[in-house]
Amino acid sequence: MDRVELGWDEFWAEVFRVRHRGSIPGIQQYDELVVDFCIQVLGLGKGKSVLDIACGAGDQSLLFAKRGLSVSGFDLSRSLIEVAKKRAGEAGLKVDFSPGDMREMEFEERFETAVLLSHSFGFFNHEENMGVLKGTHKALVKGGRLLLDLMNPYNLPRFQKTWTKLEGGYLLSEPHVIDAPSGVLRGRPATFVDTESGRIVLMNEDALSNNDIRMYTALEITRMLKEVGFNKTELYGQNKLPRTPYASESERMVVVATK
Numbered sequence: 001m002d003r004v005e006l007g008w009d010e011f012w013a014e015v016f017r018v019r020h021r022g023s024i025p026g027i028q029q030y031d032e033l034v035v036d037f038c039i040q041v042l043g044l045g046k047g048k049s050v051l052d053i054a055c056g057a058g059d060q061s062l063l064f065a066k067r068g069l070s071v072s073g074f075d076l077s078r079s080l081i082e083v084a085k086k087r088a089g090e091a092g093l094k095v096d097f098s099p100g101d102m103r104e105m106e107f108e109e110r111f112e113t114a115v116l117l118s119h120s121f122g123f124f125n126h127e128e129n130m131g132v133l134k135g136t137h138k139a140l141v142k143g144g145r146l147l148l149d150l151m152n153p154y155n156l157p158r159f160q161k162t163w164t165k166l167e168g169g170y171l172l173s174e175p176h177v178i179d180a181p182s183g184v185l186r187g188r189p190a191t192f193v194d195t196e197s198g199r200i201v202l203m204n205e206d207a208l209s210n211n212d213i214r215m216y217t218a219l220e221i222t223r224m225l226k227e228v229g230f231n232k233t234e235l236y237g238q239n240k241l242p243r244t245p246y247a248s249e250s251e252r253m254v255v256v257a258t259k
């Protein structure tokens with residue numbers, strides 16, 4: 001079999017965020033629960049605006065739109081944005097999807113709320129991560145709220161090596177590994193055995209680095225949010241209702257900040 005190395009947007013975005021995610025049992029119900037939680041915690045009534053940063057293929061953006069919210073979603077991956085637009089068209093939903101880099105947001109006081117779901121924060125070095133928070137703060141109106149749905153650094157999931165049968169082949173995912181001195185959860189190397197075209201697809205450097213995540217504790221993230229100008233922060237221990245307090249054994253670390 002031939003071996004090729006491919007990048008995030010040219011190959012892996014679609015395999016992970018569309019094919020692999022779609023194969024996870026119960027994922028649609030999970031998304032519904034997360035969206036219910038966001039709507040309640042952020043006090044999102046009909047017509048309110050939501051900026052879904054790193055929206056992927058639009059799984060949650062479309063659910064927000066279904067609930068009557070005015071949604072803008074953007075993601076670095078053009079291929080995922082194309083999938084999201086297609087899905088919106090098929091569902092008859094109006095969502096403003098566009099490609100973009102969260103480090104270069106230029107919105108000014110435009111949204112009542114912003115969300116970063118499925119741990120889509122911490123992909124860069126500390127200065128750039130701070131830049132993402134600054135850009136998000138600028139994008140919100142006064143009193144606007146940001147919700148970060150993060151893994152709990154004190155209770156990381158047990159990452160395992162898995163084989164998954166997907167359309168067109170098999171996906172082998174290696175476990176994430178935490179690099180303790182830098183606090184970075186290292187990307188999850190994966191291999192796709194493409195049985196249709198008889199080749200083995202590996203991740204190139206770009207695809208691997210797209211998976212690196214700098215983990216922050218509650219104390220650190222709260223300080224960072226204050227530094228960029230947010231007034232108030234709240235912490236929750238799960239991303240579904242009911243609201244639970246954040247603790248070391250919590251399933252998630254959800255941070256809600258108000259401008």
Ligand SMILES: C[S@@+](CC[C@H](N)C(=O)[O-])C[C@H]1O[C@@H](n2cnc3c(N)ncnc32)[C@H](O)[C@@H]1O
Pocket residue numbers: 013017053054055056057059060074075076077080100101102103116117118119120123210
């Ligand atoms: C963990 S996925 C989450 C996707 C979606 N929010 C969900 O919950 O299914 C992270 C997403 O971040 C996107 N991403 C990575 N770097 C980005 C950047 N610099 N700017 C915007 N999006 C980025 C990836 O393409 C990917 O879709």
